[in-house]
Amino acid sequence: MLLSLRQKIISVNLTLLLIVTIAAGLITTFEVQNFFEERVFEQLKTHMSETEFFISTLNLSDDITESEYKSLIAFADAASIRLTLIDSLGVVIFDSWVKKDSLRYLENHLTRPEVQMALHHQYGTNERLSATTGVRLLYAARAVTPKAFENAGNLAQSKFIRAAIPIIAIEEVLSEIRWTVFVGGAFALLIIAIVSLLLSKRLTDPIRKLARVAEEVKKGNLDAHFEHGSDSDINNLAELLDEMVTKLREDVNQMQKLQTMRSQFLGNVSHELRTPIFALQGYLETFLHSTDLDIDKQRTFVEKAFQNSVRLNNLLTDLIDISRIESGEMKMSFRKIMVHDWLEKIVSEYSVKDHKKGVTVHFANRDDKIECYVMGDKERLSQVVLNLVQNAINYNKEYGTVTVGYDVLEDDVRIFVSDTGPGIGDEHLTRIFERFYRVDKERSRMVGGTGLGLAIVKHICEAHRTRVKVESKLGIGTTFSFLMKKK
Ligand SMILES: Nc1ncnc2c1ncn2[C@@H]1O[C@H](COP(=O)(O)OP(=O)(O)OP(=O)(O)O)[C@@H](O)[C@H]1O
Numbered sequence: 231m232l233l234s235l236r237q238k239i240i241s242v243n244l245t246l247l248l249i250v251t252i253a254a255g256l257i258t259t260f261e262v263q264n265f266f267e268e269r270v271f272e273q274l275k276t277h278m279s280e281t282e283f284f285i286s287t288l289n290l291s292d293d294i295t296e297s298e299y300k301s302l303i304a305f306a307d308a309a310s311i312r313l314t315l316i317d318s319l320g321v322v323i324f325d326s327w328v329k330k331d332s333l334r335y336l337e338n339h340l341t342r343p344e345v346q347m348a349l350h351h352q353y354g355t356n357e358r359l360s361a362t363t364g365v366r367l368l369y370a371a372r373a374v375t376p377k378a379f380e381n382a383g384n385l386a387q388s389k390f391i392r393a394a395i396p397i398i399a400i401e402e403v404l405s406e407i408r409w410t411v412f413v414g415g416a417f418a419l420l421i422i423a424i425v426s427l428l429l430s431k432r433l434t435d436p437i438r439k440l441a442r443v444a445e446e447v448k449k450g451n452l453d454a455h456f457e458h459g460s461d462s463d464i465n466n467l468a469e470l471l472d473e474m475v476t477k478l479r480e481d482v483n484q485m486q487k488l489q490t491m492r493s494q495f496l497g498n499v500s501h502e503l504r505t506p507i508f509a510l511q512g513y514l515e516t517f518l519h520s521t522d523l524d525i526d527k528q529r530t531f532v533e534k535a536f537q538n539s540v541r542l543n544n545l546l547t548d549l550i551d552i553s554r555i556e557s558g559e560m561k562m563s564f565r566k567i568m569v570h571d572w573l574e575k576i577v578s579e580y581s582v583k584d585h586k587k588g589v590t591v592h593f594a595n596r597d598d599k600i601e602c603y604v605m606g607d608k609e610r611l612s613q614v615v616l617n618l619v620q621n622a623i624n625y626n627k628e629y630g631t632v633t634v635g636y637d638v639l640e641d642d643v644r645i646f647v648s649d650t651g652p653g654i655g656d657e658h659l660t661r662i663f664e665r666f667y668r669v670d671k672e673r674s675r676m677v678g679g680t681g682l683g684l685a686i687v688k689h690i691c692e693a694h695r696t697r698v699k700v701e702s703k704l705g706i707g708t709t710f711s712f713l714m715k716k717k
Pocket residue numbers: 548617621622625649651652653654662663667668669670674678679680681682683684685708
């Protein structure tokens with residue numbers, strides 16, 4: 231069975247206390263008993279010496295009289311002891327608890343343990359039930375000093391003095407002590423029980439609180455808050471749990487956002503794919519079903535179908551690029567690039583092209599070549615510039631210009647593409663890097679745009695640890711630029 235923390239604390243405390251109480255009770259009783267018995271034997275010794283002295287002062291006649299016997303009894307009673315005189319053969323000559331004429335009925339006392347001990351060691355003690363009186367007694371016996379009893383009548387035959395005292399007196403004190411220890415122990419037990427109950431409550435309450443909140447979190451309530459208690463350990467734990475839940479909340483939010491983005495993206499993709507496919511199907515269908523088309527019309531239809539298949543292909547290429555960049559599958563191979571030569575080559579390819587709108591593409595640094603290198607994946611960076619130039623041409627005015635160039639700064643090279651187009655409104659500026667985002671859908675579609683170009687640009691720049699910056703003035707033009715570290 232698993233015990234709760236509280237049950238453990240209480241049971242451990244109580245068990246310990248119980249052991250201590252019992253041990254203390256046993257030890258004190260034992261010690262007190264020893265102490266008392268020693269004291270009693272000391273007393274008995276004194277009484278025996280007093281008896282010896284008393285008898286030596288009596289000057290008794292040969293056969294001691296009844297009244298002499300009684301005064302001896304009175305002497306013993308005054309000391310509250312039982313006094314016995316025994317001769318060398320074990321015959322009792324005097325006993326303060328026995329009448330003079332009953333003495334002869336007494337057993338021989340030589341075999342009594344205390345007498346035996348006195349016989350061999352001068353002094354002996356014993357504790358037992360008295361056969362003569364039926365009372366539990368503590369006995370002490372000693373051999374008589376021969377000179378002491380010179381004038382003691384027939385008592386002069388005494389070989390041993392024995393003094394005894396009932397044990398009841400000691401027993402009473404002992405049981406009183408035992409009772410005190412028991413009551414004290416029970417009282418301490420009660421107090422400790424209460425204290426450990428309170429203490430364990432204090433200790434386990436905050437833990438239970440934490441557990442309740444954790445239960446809430448488990449059920450999915452990520453707004454649950456772990457309360458901080460007064461205990462530093464539990465505080466730490468609560469703080470950690472709070473941080474954990476915050477992190478979890480952020481992760482879940484992020485995941486939900488990604489999830490929405492993903493499904494939006496999927497919706498957009500299918501929509502974008504459907505447009506050229508429908509167009510393609512339409513042209514081919516008309517071409518197939520009409521019998522009276524002249525050769526020029528037929529050619530136009532096939533051309534249109536071809537354009538849409540190209541568009542479809544471009545779209546797929548872009549999509550594949552994006553997903554490869556996002557999944558980290560696209561590996562960049564970084565090399566040193568000579569900025570001037572690289573940009574000049576890109577621009578030269580455009581310059582020779584004949585644009586429908588008559589847009590011209592300039593290279594700003596044509597006449598002042600600077601030896602300057604950056605590190606990057608040349609093919610990917612070319613893709614960035616080409617995308618920007620393509621946009622600058624597509625969204626330009628008729629006979630407008632596009633300028634491509636670079637500025638060499640202290641640590642970086644700034645690469646830019648600017649145009650003389652209509653510009654981009656502030657409300658669109660932050661969004662044009664989103665996938666499929668187009669400022670003017672119709673116009674974009676006309677120029678064959680899918681809205682993925684700038685998203686790809688953004689990703690490639692991020693992979694090069696840089697950001698595309700865009701500045702635009704409505705009616706004047708737009709400049710896209712990014713910084714690369716000089717090498
Ligand atoms: N130089 C520019 N001047 C004005 N608007 C621009 C410029 N470049 C981009 N835009 C706007 O930003 C939108 C997003 O550009 P992006 O390159 O991502 O897509 P696209 O050109 O429409 O399609 P794609 O490049 O994938 O063929 C464009 O549709 C256009 O509306």
